[in-house]
Amino acid sequence: MIDLKKLEVWFATGSQHLYGPETLAQVAEHSKEIADFFNKSAQIPVTVVFKPVLKSPEEITNLCIDANSSRNCIGIITWCHTFSPSKMWINGLKILNKPILHLHTQYNQNLPWSEIDMDFMNLNQSAHGDREHGFIMTRLRINRKVVVGHWKEAEVQERIGVWTRAAAAWYDFQNMKVARFGDNMREVAVTEGDKVEAQIKFGLSVNTFGVGDLVKIVNSVSNNDIDALLKEYDQTYDVAKDGQQGGKYYENVRYQARLEIALRKFLTEGGFGAYTNTFEDLNGLAQLPGLASQRMMASGFGFGAEGDWKQSALVRALKVMGHGLNGGCSFMEDYTYHLDPSGPKALGSHMLEVCPTIASDKPRLEVHPLGIGGKDAPARLVFNTPAGPAINTTLVDMGNRFRIITNSLDCVIPDEKMPKLPVASALWIPQPDLKTSAAAWIYAGGAHHSAFSQAITAEFIEDFAEMAGVEFLHIDKDTCVSQFKKELQWNEMYYMLAKGL
Numbered sequence: 001m002i003d004l005k006k007l008e009v010w011f012a013t014g015s016q017h018l019y020g021p022e023t024l025a026q027v028a029e030h031s032k033e034i035a036d037f038f039n040k041s042a043q044i045p046v047t048v049v050f051k052p053v054l055k056s057p058e059e060i061t062n063l064c065i066d067a068n069s070s071r072n073c074i075g076i077i078t079w080c081h082t083f084s085p086s087k088m089w090i091n092g093l094k095i096l097n098k099p100i101l102h103l104h105t106q107y108n109q110n111l112p113w114s115e116i117d118m119d120f121m122n123l124n125q126s127a128h129g130d131r132e133h134g135f136i137m138t139r140l141r142i143n144r145k146v147v148v149g150h151w152k153e154a155e156v157q158e159r160i161g162v163w164t165r166a167a168a169a170w171y172d173f174q175n176m177k178v179a180r181f182g183d184n185m186r187e188v189a190v191t192e193g194d195k196v197e198a199q200i201k202f203g204l205s206v207n208t209f210g211v212g213d214l215v216k217i218v219n220s221v222s223n224n225d226i227d228a229l230l231k232e233y234d235q236t237y238d239v240a241k242d243g244q245q246g247g248k249y250y251e252n253v254r255y256q257a258r259l260e261i262a263l264r265k266f267l268t269e270g271g272f273g274a275y276t277n278t279f280e281d282l283n284g285l286a287q288l289p290g291l292a293s294q295r296m297m298a299s300g301f302g303f304g305a306e307g308d309w310k311q312s313a314l315v316r317a318l319k320v321m322g323h324g325l326n327g328g329c330s331f332m333e334d335y336t337y338h339l340d341p342s343g344p345k346a347l348g349s350h351m352l353e354v355c356p357t358i359a360s361d362k363p364r365l366e367v368h369p370l371g372i373g374g375k376d377a378p379a380r381l382v383f384n385t386p387a388g389p390a391i392n393t394t395l396v397d398m399g400n401r402f403r404i405i406t407n408s409l410d411c412v413i414p415d416e417k418m419p420k421l422p423v424a425s426a427l428w429i430p431q432p433d434l435k436t437s438a439a440a441w442i443y444a445g446g447a448h449h450s451a452f453s454q455a456i457t458a459e460f461i462e463d464f465a466e467m468a469g470v471e472f473l474h475i476d477k478d479t480c481v482s483q484f485k486k487e488l489q490w491n492e493m494y495y496m497l498a499k500g501l
C-alpha cells in the first residue's frame with residue numbers, strides 16, 4: 001500500500017540570462033546529470049524529475065504553480081549552479097505549497113588549481129549564488145532543509161533521501177483518513193485533541209464509526225476466507241499448541257482472523273490509512289483485536305489504541321518514511337521499567353498491539369486471557385525486538401499548537417528470558433539515559449503512547465515537522481534537562497509570536 005517510486009521530487013536549477021546561451025547550455029547539461037544521478041541513487045526512493053533551468057521570474061512562478069497543482073509532486077529541490085537573483089523567486093516562492101530542499105552543491109568537486117580561469121568562475125558560482133538563494137527563503141520565512149556537499153557524496157544522497165521520505169509521509173498525511181472505532185478511553189487526557197485543527201494543520205481527516213459498523217462485516221466473513229488466512233498464520237508464525245486445530249483456543253485464533261479480514265475490508269474500501277479502537281467499546285465483538293491489529297500494522301496501516309488517533313496517524317507516517325528500509329515500525333507504549341541504578345532500561349509494549357515488523361525472530365502466536373475489557377481471550381503475536389538504534393516519537397496537542405517529541409533510543413537484548421510475558425516487547429536504554437530522557441519527555445508533556453521505529457532516525461522526524469510547520473523537540477545524547485526546560489519556555493514564546501511573523 002506504499003509505493004514511493006510513483007512520487008516525484010522536481011529538481012529545479014536557478015540561473016539568469018546574463019551568462020549567454022553557451023554557459024546556460026552547460027548549466028542545463030550539468031543539472032540534468034545531477035538529477036539523473038539522484039534518480040538512480042539507491043538512497044533516494046522517489047522519482048527525481050529534471051526541470052528546465054530557471055532564468056526569469058515568469059519561469060520560476062510557472063514552475064511553482066505546476067508543482068502546486070501536480071498530484072505526484074511531493075517537493076522540489078532547488079540549487080543555483082550560477083547566480084540567480086532572488087527577487088525573481090519571490091512571487092513563485094510566496095505561493096509554493098510543497099516542501100523545499102535547498103541543495104548547496106557545486107558541479108565540480110575540486111578546484112582545478114592549475115587551470116582555473118574566468119570561464120570556470122562564471123560557471124561554478126553556487127558558493128555565492130546559493131547564499132543569495134538562501135537569503136530570500138529566510139527573508140520569506142520559508143521552512144526548508146539545507147543540504148551541503150558535493151552531489152556524489154554518499155552523505156549528501158542519504159540526507160536528500162531522508163528528506164524525500166519525510167516529504168512522502170507529509171504528502172500521505174495530507175490525504176490521510178483515520179477511522180476511529182469508538183471514542184477515546186474515558187477520562188484519558190493525552191489521547192484527546194483538536195481534530196478540526198489537525199485537519200487544518202495536517203490535512204488529517206479523523207472520523208468516528210460506531211463499532212457496530214465493523215461488527216456487521218465481522219459477522220459476514222466466510223469460513224473459507226478464515227481457513228485461508230489460518231494457513232498463512234501457520235506458515236508465518238509458531239502457533240502455540242492450544243491455538244491449533246483441536247486446541248482449546250483454536251476458535252479464538254479463528255476469531256482474530258475474522259477480525260483481520262473485516263478490518264482490512266473496512267479500511268481498504270473506505271480508503272483509510274490508519275485507525276483506532278478502544279477496549280471500552282467492543283460491543284458486539286468477542287475479542288479485542290490483537291493479532292488482527294498487529295497484522296494490519298505490518299501491512300502498513302497506522303494504529304492507535306484507546307482512541308489515540310494522533311499516534312495512529314504518526315505510526316502510518318513513520319511506516320511511509322521507513323518503507324523498504326531495514327527495521328520495522330510499531331505503535332508503542334512505555335510500559336514498565338528496570339530501575340536498577342547500574343543500568344536502567346524501559347520495557348516498551350502494549351496490551352496486545354505491537355507490530356511484528358519489529359520482531360527479532362519468528363513470532364509466536366499465543367492466546368491468553370486479557371485482564372481488562374471483559375471479553376474472550378485474544379490471540380496475539382509474542383516476540384522480542386532486535387538490539388540497535390531506534391526512536392520513539394509522539395504527537396501531542398498543547399492547546400494552542402501541536403508538538404512532536406522524538407527520543408533517540410538504543411534497543412538492547414533483555415538481561416534474562418521473560419517466559420511468562422504474554423505480549424510482544426522491546427527493551428531500550430533511552431538517550432542520554434533513562435532519568436534524563438524520562439524527565440525531559442515528561443516536562444514536554446509527551447504521551448505514554450508513541451510511534452516506534454528501528455528503520456528511521458530523528459532526522460526524518462525533524463524534516464517532517466519542518467514541512468508541517470510543527471514544533472519539534474529531540475531528546476538525544478546531548479540533552480540536558482535544565483537546558484531542555486529553557487527550550488520549552490522559549491518555544492512557548494516563539495509559537496505565540498510566530499503566528500504574527
Ligand code: MN
Nearest residue numbers: 305306333449
Ligand atoms: Mn495504551
